[in-house]
Each structure stands twice: as C-alpha cells, then as structure tokens.
Amino acid sequence: NAGVTQTPKFRVLKTGQSMTLLCAQDMNHEYMYWYRQDPGMGLRLIHYSVGEGTTAKGEVPDGYNVSRLKKQNFLLGLESAAPSQTSVYFCASSRDSSPYFGPGTRLTVT
Amino acid sequence: AQRVTQPEKLLSVFKGAPVELKCNYSYSGSPELFWYVQYSRQRLQLLLRHISRESIKGFTADLNKGETSFHLKKPFAQEEDSAMYYCALSGPGGFKTIFGAGTRLFVKA
Numbered sequence: 001n002a003g004v005t006q007t008p009k010f011r012v013l014k015t016g017q018s019m020t021l022l023c024a025q026d027m028n029h030e031y032m033y034w035y036r037q038d039p040g041m042g043l044r045l046i047h048y049s050v051g052e053g054t055t056a057k058g059e060v061p062d063g064y065n066v067s068r069l070k071k072q073n074f075l076l077g078l079e080s081a082a083p084s085q086t087s088v089y090f091c092a093s094s095r096d097s098s099p100y101f102g103p104g105t106r107l108t109v110t
Numbered sequence: 111a112q113r114v115t116q117p118e119k120l121l122s123v124f125k126g127a128p129v130e131l132k133c134n135y136s137y138s139g140s141p142e143l144f145w146y147v148q149y150s151r152q153r154l155q156l157l158l159r160h161i162s163r164e165s166i167k168g169f170t171a172d173l174n175k176g177e178t179s180f181h182l183k184k185p186f187a188q189e190e191d192s193a194m195y196y197c198a199l200s201g202p203g204g205f206k207t208i209f210g211a212g213t214r215l216f217v218k219a
Contacts, residue, residue, distance in 0.1 A: 031205045040119065042196060042211035043154075050205055059208065090154065092207075097142045097200050099207050101154040 001026050004102035006091050012108045013081045021076040021105050023091030031094045032074040033058075034066060036087040037104070043090065049074055081109045112137050114197050114210035122216045123187050131182040131213045133171075133197030141199040143180040145171055146209070148194040157182075157195070167191070187217045 004025045013019055023032065030051050035043040035058075045058030047066040055066045063085060065077045074093075078085060086109045092099035113136040123129050135141065145157040158166045160173040160180060171182045180197060194214050200207040 033207065035209070040211060042116075043209040045206065045208055048206055056206075058206070092154075094205070094207070097205075097207070098144055098156045098159055100156075103153045 003027065004091055004093055004100055006089075006102040006105050008105060009103070010106045012110065013078075014110055015082060017081050018077070018079050019081065019107075020078075021089055021091075021107075023074045023076070023093075023102060025072055025074075025091075025093040025100075027093060027095070027100065028071070029093035029095050029100070030071075031099070032068065033092045033094075033099055034064070034074065034076045035090045035092065036060065036085075037090060038087050046076065046089075083109045085109050112141075112199065112201070112206075112208055114199055114208055116195075116197055116210035116213050118213045119211070120214045120216065122218060124218050125189055126186050129184050129187045129191070129215065129217075131195050131197075131215065133180045133182065133210060135178050135180065135197070135199050137178075137199060137201070139201065141201060143171075143173055144198045144200075144207075145169070145180075145182050146196040146198060148196065148212075150193070154196065187215075189217045189219060191215060192217045 033048045034046040049068040052071040089105045091102040143160040146154045197210040
C-alpha cells in the first residue's frame with residue numbers, strides 16, 4: 001500500500017497563476033482533508049470531505065477550491081495564486097479518526 | 111468553538127530530563143484527542159490517541175476533562191525525541207480534525 005500520496009512535491013508559481021494539487025489514498029478511507037502548515041500557525045484545515053462527491057469548508061477555505069469526484073482522490077485548486085498561499089500543503093485521510101498524512105507539497109508563490 | 115492551544119512554541123530540555131508538552135482544548139462535547147509528531151522534513155505521524163491509553167516511544171498522555179487538557183509526558187527525554195509535536199482533536203466520527211500550533215522539542219546532549 002502506498003498510503004497517501006501527493007503530487008507534485010514542489011512547485012513555484014507566479015502571482016495570479018493557477019494550479020491543482022492531487023492527493024490519492026489507497027486505504028478506502030471515507031474522510032479526506034487538506035491542511036496548510038505555516039511556521040507558528042501549526043496545521044490549519046482548508047477543506048475536507050466526508051465522502052465521494054461531498055466537500056466542506058474548514059478553517060481557512062478562502063482562495064481554494066476542492067473536488068472529490070472519486071473516493072480515492074481529493075484535489076485542491078488555487079485559481080489565482082497569491083504570495084500568502086506560500087506554504088506546505090498536507091493531504092490526509094481517515095476512516096474514523098486519527099488522519100493519516102501524505103508527504104506534503106511545498107508551494108512557493110512569487 | 112473548537113480550539114487546540116499549545117502554549118509553548120519551543121521546549122528545550124537536556125537528555126535524560128523529564129519532558130511535558132502542554133495541550134489545552136475547547137470543545138462542546140466529547141472529542142477524540144491525539145498527539146502527532148513530525149521529524150525534520152517528514153510527514154506527520156500519529157504518536158498516540160487518548161482512547162488507546164497506550165505508551166509509544168515512552169510517551170504518555172492523560173486526558174483531563176475537568177481541565178480540558180491532554181498533556182504529553184515522557185520521564186526521560188532522548189535526543190531522537192527532538193521534533194515538532196502537534197496536539198489535535200476531532201469530533202464524533204473522527205472527522206474534521208484540527209490541530210494546535212505545535213511545540214518544537216529540542217533535546218540537548
């Protein structure tokens with residue numbers, strides 16, 4: 001089992017550009033999450049999903065969109081990247097509790 | 111509102127000394143509580159959860175509902191314990207897990 005995988009691992013964007021981060025899990029988990037990790041702020045929940053076809057806003061959803069078309073995939077989109085979105089993005093999945101994390105995507109917006 | 115507070119950003123102890131990382135939470139109901147650890151440039155890993163009441167790598171954590179705390183303790187710190195530690199909670203069913211700001215533990219030789 002690969003667990004939770006994320007692509008890409010690194011990305012540099014210019015302000016205003018768009019991109020999609022892909023998360024995939026092979027554990028048949030119902031719940032999936034996107035977090036951002038910033039120094040001194042810990043992990044903050046961006047969006048989450050409780051099942052295929054459903055998504056919900058977390059603590060810091062502005063500037064991001066998500067989709068869960070397939071149970072195993074959870075996509076995070078940035079329509080118009082801003083420097084404030086420079087961060088490390090972690091995807092996670094869980095069945096009942098204690099989310100299992102992916103390796104992270106380091107995104108820099110210049 | 112749900113909230114997890116870790117009051118210390120940095121904790122520095124000598125090898126062999128006891129260590130306690132503090133965590134307080136706010137939640138209307140009965141949350142599930144966890145501690146996660148993140149070693150340098152690695153993914154977050156679950157360290158322990160309050161419902162399992164187990165000891166992992168010598169760490170324990172006791173849920174105090176009266177004080178709404180879930181402090182992480184280890185009697186004798188090791189250099190390999192140096193890492194970032196996050197306290198987290200989730201609601202019923204385990205979804206929508208939120209995290210504290212984290213405490214960086216540095217164990218000196």
